[in-house]
Amino acid sequence: MQSRRKLRFRLILSFALFGFGLSALFAVASLYVRAKVEDQLVNTSMQNDVDQAVDNAIYHPDQEFHSELIEGWVKSDRTLYKMPLAWQSLGSGVHDIYETDAKGRERHYKLAVRRKDGIIGFTRYDISREDLGKRQLITALIAVVVLFSLLSLAIGLWLSRKVLKPVTQLAQRIRDFRKAGKAEPLAQHFADDEVGELARALDDYSSRLTAMVERDREFNSDVSHELRTPLAVISSTTELLQGSPDLTPKLAERLKRIERASRQATELIEALLLLSRAERRGPTRGETTEVAKVAADVIESQRPQLRGKPIEIELTARESLSVNAPASVLSVALTNLIGNAIKYTLEGTVRVEVGAGRIEVIDTGPGIKPEDAEKLFQRGVRGEGAGGSGAGLGLAIVRRLCELYGWQVSMRPRTDGNGAIASIVFG
Incomplete structure (x- = not known):
């Protein structure tokens, strides 16, 4: 450097x-x-x-x-x-x-x-x-x-000291903006020289950035309101239909799938809004989230993806593990990791292991190359055999969520056979 x-x-x-x-x-x-x-x-x-x-x-x-x-x-x-x-x-x-x-x-x-x-x-x-x-x-x-x-x-x-005094004053005013939480015009405090020109450029940049942040905040609020409302309607309607006495088993199964999809969409919206605000939030009322419980719910929601594949999904909880994060955040991360394992595994097992401060998703798919493991977490990058499905954003979202909560996510090939291991280490 x-x-x-x-x-x-x-x-x-x-x-x-x-x-x-x-x-x-x-x-x-x-x-x-x-x-x-x-x-x-x-x-x-x-x-x-x-x-x-x-x-x-x-x-x-x-x-x-x-x-x-x-x-x-x-x-x-x-x-x-x-x-x-x-x-x-x-x-x-x-x-x-x-x-x-x-x-x-x-x-x-x-x-x-x-x-x-x-x-x-x-x-x-x-x-x-x-x-x-x-x-x-x-x-x-x-x-x-x-x-x-x-x-x-x-x-x-x-x-x-004399020449750099205006530059120092400019830097101090910018630091004061951070403490105050809002930006004020800078150019009016400086002479019409190079530092004044820099201050005017910073004012222009600050105005454009403030407008962009404001638009982003308004968009997030609109998305939160406009998407949560229909999802809440879907969830409540599904709950009412499930209580119908003349409900057939086949229709009840479909309603459960709709309920799971609605819940996943709600969790995904919440996680994406957290990422857009770079806001780390814990579970409500100071509660902790049981990792094994969330993993079990995710596994059940992913079973329809099997589509007749000869795959067994196993969950092993070696010890109790809780994290200080909303269940929605952990659910989004595990949905992507477990969903990818099911997607790339044609036959065999997908094993989810919880314990020792981490959770691992182990599959028997084609595996990955060691040099490609880190690239899979980049936006738009998909693993080999992905075909035309997916945009390569799932693992990128998982990486950002983990960084927000101080977790470490990684992928590596299995050493005891074909397949890959995805793991999250909770810091």
């Missing part, structure tokens, strides 16, 4: 790095120019000085050696032995000599040598002071770099 640093931090860091880089560049350039100019001036001066001394010794041998700049010596091949041993083999040019004086101090000299017609001239220039000056210059430049870097950091802090 890409690093997400705050804008203020990036602004401060940019100023600090800019100040440090500019100061360091200035320091390096200053050292380079100083060294270049100094070396060129010293070498030229010393060479000119030794040249004039040698020429003077050749053309005026009766005159003593004298240096116009520094101390020097002129020797012949016969008297060269009087000079320090390290100097005697040096060729013409300027050399760096490091020596220790009588007091034990390290000295740095520039030694210019000139050999011509058997005459050897030496001029020596002590540059120890220049070395000291260079060290002092380096120290001063380091101090300047540190000072400029701190100054850049201070400017960055000040500018970041």
